[in-house]
Amino acid sequence: MTCLPAQTDKKLGLVIDLDTCVGCQACVTACKEWNTGGHMAPLTDTDPYGAHADGVWFNRVHSYEHTTELGGRTVNFPRSCLHCEQPACVTVCPTGASYKRASDGIVLVDEDKCIGCKLCSWACPYGAREFDTDVGVMKKCTLCVDRIYNHNLAEEDRVPACVAACPTSARHFGDLGDPTSAISQLVEERGGVALMPELGYKPTNRYLPPRARSERAAKVDAPALEPIKAEGGFLGWIDRMLSN
């Protein structure tokens, strides 16, 4: 069970555009809202209104300042499960609770088999898995497996909740195993990157780096205010009278 499929029919995943993400946290709250009633429900919160609020979230948005010789920029960075092709979180699982689906490559946890040993969270370099102390089992992003195949939803809504919620269309969902899919084309066009490729987990999700600075933009500087020139006629007479 925790042995990985040699290959998957599809490689469903997310592409996140770091150029357009504004860090509004809409994907974070939409994820929590859907999933606390979804496949991995509940996403327990402990002391939610107290001084030490904590809880299970599948999606967390960090903010960084990226400084290069060209200058600095703020980058908002959503972090969630990358549904790796070589997910060590699955192979380390002693019980068979963690598995990678051969059909679409989604990495899931069977909550009824999980013993809560937490080893999978140690094996994930990306911090994608969070332990639910209340239920005593590990939880993680399901790629909204209960939305994307859900025939009770309108076809355009069959995308992960985070993708549906994003107001700047910074999040894209699709089959990254199909080079002709729109999402693969987007990765190709924008030079999408994998995170920590040196560790060999082969993440499915891709991040689109912020676009290069452009000098092509039109000058929008307004001309500086200058003293009004003396005019002739009636207005000129008023100007002279008021200037006295």
Added chain:
Amino acid sequence: MHPAFSVVFFTTATGAGYGLLALLGVLGGLGFIPADFWLGLAGMALALGLIVAGLLSSTGHLGRPERAWRAFSQWRSSWLSREGVASVATFIPAGLFGIGWVFFGKSGGWVAAAGLLAAAGAVVTVCTTGMIYASLKPIAQWHSRYTLPAYLIFAAMTGSVLANALLQSFSAGSSAILALALLATLAGWVWKLATWRYNDQLEIPTTANTATGLAGGTVRSIEWPHTEENYLLKEMGFRIARKHSAKLRWITQALAFVVPIVLLILAFMAPWPLASMASALAAVSQFAGMLVERWLFFAEAKHTVTLYYGRA
């Protein structure tokens, strides 16, 4: 990494227990330690007691301990599952050896076969424990060639120091076992120093740049996704002040290596009751020292997820 006491105690106790079991299995089975009821009973009770206490302690950090039996199923891919299978399988030859050696007072023949199998099972189990840590790529201090040998060396070291204390207390000590305990402790000390040296010079290729995919320049965390510590930071973001780390390394070296070495040399020279006391003290000091060592093994290990939180 957060040093959970249940896991610190588990790896230390089972290491010593399996080390002692392997030595008793080989030396008792082949007749180098003469079969003696009380010595055998005390030795097997100590070895199996440490193993059982350690295994029970390891279930202490499970979220759902009542499902622990499921952990025997995924031995094809998981070192943790292999550890579970190997640890339980080792009880079979260990039990047979114990019955033959302790209750029937036999060595050689089937008792030797059971003893050797128990020793092999002990070595395999310690290897699986080491591999759980050595296989974790996100933790560079564990994913190194030092980790697996360390578990084996420390099991041999604590096992032989315990075996010596046991034999001395029954006035059945031998200079060969004493020498083994001494050499193993020296080897453990050298290995620990080499490991710390390696870890302190470690250049980790994974940085905040590769973690975020933002190439070049510097990536500085300016805002966390949450205001309070979450699971990731509590479990993987454990930090230990450098000054405490240095002090704890000295304590480890004193308790686990220096004090036992001095006491074992004393046991070489001193007459019986004194030699026995020195040997017992060496074992107690070393066990305490190894608990500190294992605590540091966790506390000094840095997980890649901390890069997302700006912790270099």
